[in-house]
Amino acid sequence: MKKDRLWTKEFVIVSFINFLLTLMFFLLMVTIASYAKTEFHASTSSAGLVSSIFIIGALIGRLLTGRAISHIGTKKTLWIGLGFFAVHITLLLVNRLLQGIAVGIASTATGTIIAQILPASRKGEGIGYYSLSAILATAIGPFLGMILLRLEDGFTWIFTMNVVFSLICLMFYAMAKINIPLPSVSVKEEAKGSVLSKFIEPKALPISFIALLIGFSYSGVLSFLSFYAEEMNLSSASSYFFLVYAIVIILSRPFSGKLMDARGANIVTYPSLVLFALGMLLFSQASTSWMLLLSAALIGVGFGNFNSIAQTVAVKVTAPHRFGLATSTYYILYDLGLGIGPYLLGFIVPYTGYRTIFIGMVAFILFSIPLYHWLHGKRDRELIRAA
Known part of the structure; x- marks a missing residue:
């Protein structure tokens, strides 16, 4: 039996655009606070706000985009997001907020386009490959940002690179032939739903809530790795942390996606959550580079x-x-978990230390397993078949 085609030109282009968007996000995330302090003599708290306000913008962008896609389609929505991203504003805080909105719009649109163009029989595999674009960007972006910061005109190079990448995104998107018709939903049908359902998909809420908890659990690693590694005298090994993280995902993702398409989400989700808990436990007790x-x-x-x-x-x-x-x-709930995690955990760290925080995250992940089963797992095949 012939397989449905996965690697189309449009799939590659949209994945590449997502890679560049995520790369620009992480490139700025590790450098923008330093820029605020150096160029504007901002306080540490203000510099932190410049960095974190991006997440607020992304949440606003995502909240607006789901509804926009239903009305004007994914193609026009992505044009708006990419065009918005290419515009630079003088005021730094306003710029970061608008940039966050732009990334929220564009990345939600790219994810939706991928879901729309993938064949149903290979959706898990296809989204797995697509999400590798973001994984690669999370490894390359911070690395590139730290290298550019060491240059004499580092900030100029960083902002110039963002402008160039934005224009490349627009150019590549113009090459894609994406013909996705607007959804044929009548005004009467749309009016039936609640106000909330016009911005949020209720059926996606259960799994998205689990993603919020898991994102919250991971946020501590993302934000406190460098401080924790320095405390444990593992700074040298920590520079390879996200490289190892990216490599194992690249190697495992194709298999997990195919397995989901063949046998449902549970066969991948339960082992993944257990391995995440084991990884966090080992992370909390790390005393050597290999650990x-x-x-x-x-x-x-x-x-x-x-x-x-x-x-x-x-x-x-x-x-x-x-x-x-x-x-x-x-993405709204997942980003919320990643965004509020460092803020809340940052209040607790001075009283407990990093190890206790990460052990607490192990309990959080383990709690998510029965919660996933209750919210989705026990009806996984039935829910997906009914959709």
Whole structure:
């Protein structure tokens, strides 16, 4: 039996655009606070606000985009997001907020387009490959940012590179032939739903809530790795943490996606959450380089694969004309977990230390397993078949 085609020109172009968007996000995330302090003599707290306000913008962008996709389609929505991203504003805080909105719009649109153009029989595999574009960007972006900061005109290079990448995104998107008709939903049908359902997809909420908890659990690693590694005298090994993390995801993602398409989400999700918990436990007790890097591999296989499977589930349980809302719902809750995690955990760290925080995250992940079973797992095949 002939397989449905996966690697189309449009799939590659949209994945490449997502790679550049994520790369620009992480490139600026690790450098913008330093820029605010150096160029504007901002306080540490103000510099932190410049960095974190991006997340607020992204949440606003995602909230608006799901509804916009239903009305004007994914193609026009992505044009708006990419065009918005290419515009630079003089005021730094306003710029970061608007940039966050732009990335929220554009990345939600790219995720929705991928869900729309993938064949149903290979959706898990396809979204798995697509999400690798973001994984690669999360490894390359910070690395590139730290290198450019060492240059004499580092900030000029960073902002110039963002402008160039934005224009490349627009140019490549112009080459794509994406013909996705607007959803054929009558005004009467749309009016039936609540006000909330016009911005959020209720069917995607259960798996998205689990993603919020798992994103919250991972956020501590993302934000406090450098401080924790320095405290443990593992700074040298920590520079390879995200490289190992990215490699194991790249190697495992193709298999996990195919497995989900063949046998449902549970066969991947339960082991992924257990491995994530084991990785976090090892991370919390790391005293040598090999322990830290092994924890990176376990977290990569666990958290990395859960993330793509959960995103696929959010789409699969939803009717095609609401794919945009499902994608934005997933990312709103996932980003919220990543965004509030460092803020809340930052208050606790001075009283408990990093090890206690990460042990607490192990309990959080383990709690998510029965919660996933109750919210989605026990009806996984039934829900996906009914969609």
